[in-house]
Amino acid sequence: MTRRTLIAGNWKMNGSVAALGFFDAVAPVAKEADADILICPPATLLAQAASACTGSEMRVGGQDCHAAVSGAHTGDVSAAMLREAGASHVILGHSERRADHGESDALVRAKAEAALQAGLVPVICVGESREEREAGRAIEVVASQLAASLPENPDRMTLVIAYEPVWAIGTGLTASVEDVAAMHEAIRERLPEPLTTCILYGGSVKPGNAKDLLSLDDVDGALVGGASLKSTDFSAIIEAAGRKSELVR
Numbered sequence: 070m071t072r073r074t075l076i077a078g079n080w081k082m083n084g085s086v087a088a089l090g091f092f093d094a095v096a097p098v099a100k101e102a103d104a105d106i107l108i109c110p111p112a113t114l115l116a117q118a119a120s121a122c123t124g125s126e127m128r129v130g131g132q133d134c135h136a137a138v139s140g141a142h143t144g145d146v147s148a149a150m151l152r153e154a155g156a157s158h159v160i161l162g163h164s165e166r167r168a169d170h171g172e173s174d175a176l177v178r179a180k181a182e183a184a185l186q187a188g189l190v191p192v193i194c195v196g197e198s199r200e201e202r203e204a205g206r207a208i209e210v211v212a213s214q215l216a217a218s219l220p221e222n223p224d225r226m227t228l229v230i231a232y233e234p235v236w237a238i239g240t241g242l243t244a245s246v247e248d249v250a251a252m253h254e255a256i257r258e259r260l261p262e263p264l265t266t267c268i269l270y271g272g273s274v275k276p277g278n279a280k281d282l283l284s285l286d287d288v289d290g291a292l293v294g295g296a297s298l299k300s301t302d303f304s305a306i307i308e309a310a311g312r313k314s315e316l317v318r
């Protein structure tokens with residue numbers, strides 16, 4: 070089985086009903102793309118975003134879920150609720166959640182298992198801080214996050230990994246292609262299903278750097294924050310992944 074490129078947008082706590090015209094704007098580019106396209110809007114917009122995707126090549130995902138199926142967890146949403154709202158994927162362990170909500174690797178693993186149970190594909194985020202990279206510990210840190218965050222039920226390992234160096238998220242800084250290539254190779258070596266698991270790069274991916282990053286062997290797509298809020302920028306990143314019509318048949 071070959072891996073298909075995935076271009077995923079993370080709207081974070083941005084967007085509104087008025088922003089849903091984004092889907093009509095991106096649909097023609099998504100139709101031609103040699104990639105799967107995913108948008109993760111805030112939970113409040115998920116059902117409407119899913120409707121806006123109907124008949125297009127795009128899918129929608131959540132930005133987080135609770136590890137429990139239901140219960141007294143005010144403000145949280147379960148994986149099954151995301152699924153019912155139309156999600157196919159859920160981002161888990163994003164560095165902003167690890168920092169803002171103190172999420173541990175163990176919690177990310179529990180959420181990933183809940184997502185799989187609900188039929189969602191978990192997009193598990195890992196990445197080192199600037200201090201960890203400068204100390205030469207980037208691969209060690211990411212390897213330990215992976216070991217502790219991946220779900221334990223290997224018979225259902227449909228998942229996506231997103232390598233997002235924390236210092237590159239929302240800063241305009243991007244890891245060098247050499248560092249991204251080395252990290253993605255190191256991640257792949259540590260995956261239970263190395264040949265079929267998609268590994269995305271995230272961290273200030275923009276129209277101007279997308280092609281260089283996406284052309285790396287072990288980079289199977291991108292997780293895009295800021296540049297996924299503008300349909301023109303996101304479309305340009307999708308185009309950097311190539312068109313179906315460019316495929317050799």
Ligand code: PEP
Pocket residue numbers: 079081233237238239240241271272273274292293294295296
């Ligand atoms: C992200 O939020 O996952 C992200 C990579 O953000 P940005 O592209 O803005 O750096």
